[in-house]
Amino acid sequence: MTVTIYDVAREAGVSMATVSRVVNNNPNVKPATRKKVYEAIERLGYRPNAVARGLASKKTTTVGVVIPDISNAIFAEVARGIEDIANMYHYNIILCNADKKKDKEIRVINTLLEKQVDGLLFMGGAVTEDHLVAFRTANVPIVLCATSDENDQIPSVDINHEEAAYDAVMKLISQGHRRIAMISGTLQDPANGFARFQGYKRALEQAGITYDDTLVRIGNYRYESGVEAMKYFIELPERPTAVFSATDEMAIGAIHCIQDSGLTVPGDFSVISVDNSRMASMVRPQLTAVAQPMYDIGAVSMRLLTKLMKKENVEQSKVLLPHEIVVRQSVGGVQA
The missing domain is CATH 3.40.50.2300 (Response regulator)
Known part of the structure; x- marks a missing residue:
């Protein structure tokens, strides 16, 4: 049978109100009494009813x-x-x-x-x-x-997702890259998608680089979509020299696609992303990324x-x- 607060009170020789005060960590209980109640709780295996307590306290x-x-x-x-x-x-x-x-x-x-x-x-x-x-x-x-x-x-x-993307693309531009592709999240996603896409475009504009929509592919944040986007970039008549990915997982898909095609990172393509998950340091070469805390x-x-x-x-x-x-x-x- 379920052990109740009444059983604990009877076992400890105290009132139910005292047991309630002990269970709820009320400081107004003598140490000796508190010890006696805890011993009774342990002997009987009593577990306070969280639902009942919630109904009583409305919390x-x-x-x-x-x-x-x-x-x-x-x-x-x-x-x-x-x-x-x-x-x-x-x-x-x-x-x-x-x-x-x-x-x-x-x-x-x-x-x-x-x-x-x-x-x-x-x-x-x-x-x-x-x-x-x-x-x-x-x-x-x-x-x-x-x-x-x-x-x-x-x-x-x-975080400021647009600013994070802007900083990532400016890092590529500072290394001399002008033809920069993006693997974006869905633009209906205001943070990981649209805001990061806007940061990518703003960095290009500030550097005087004309935006080219053939260099943008929409992914679903998964590894496989990074692979598919990178296959597309590799097959372009004029390849990009760098890829900005909205997430680490898609970036790692892109890196593996590059390597499976007999090309190298960063020799043939530089890759950068936003997230800095644990996976970023596990892939080889290790992934440069904007770290979200x-x-x-x-x-x-x-x-x-x-x-x-x-x-x-x-x-x-x-x-x-x-x-x-x-x-x-x-x-x-x-x-x-």
Whole structure:
């Protein structure tokens, strides 16, 4: 039979109110009494009923996290940052994978809200009007993590994706490259797709390089789409000398395609990306990449959410964290 708080109180010889204070870490309990209650809890194998406690306090100490692709190492790093700060503030997290599908994202958001989470962290692609409708019906704080909405209606933590792409392409230009291709994410994705594409175009324009849409291929962030895009670039009558990829995974696909074609990196093609996941240092040659502070994005997002849940003062609801280029071996100068 299920052990109840009444059983613990009887075993310890105290009131149920005292057991409740011990379980909830109330400091107003004598050390000897606290020890007696803990010993009774251990003997009986008592586990507090989180649902009942939530109903009583109207708090579940649970945060819902919507993640777009649980198999992607980048999002795993964000989730680690979220969990570490959640543990620090005694929150549990429910992690839900949405497969980068809008309908599933909306369904998961509503499911988490039905479970009475105290707050919600949303990692996804485009924040559409349908997402905003779901967010508006929530009576708990919401923070966008590694993304943002177009009008900054929802608190968010991210990097400046356009600036990150701009810096990556300017790195190639500084090495003498003029014919620079891009493997982009979908342009419907405001951050990893459209913003990085805009940064690519801005760098070309600033350097006086005419934009050429034959040098842009749209990928789906996966390794295979990087391979397919690179096959296309290799077969062009006038090949690019460098490739900027919106993500590491597509960049690694491009590197392997180059090598499988009997060509070299950076001898025949320089390659640079944005992300700086663990894979960037595993590929050979190691990948030069713009580093997103993914752990910090998760940690800062969770800290912002704790402030909102506790109704603390929030000075800045839109946070942009810094990025940096990590130089490795995949970028070289133009061959004479």
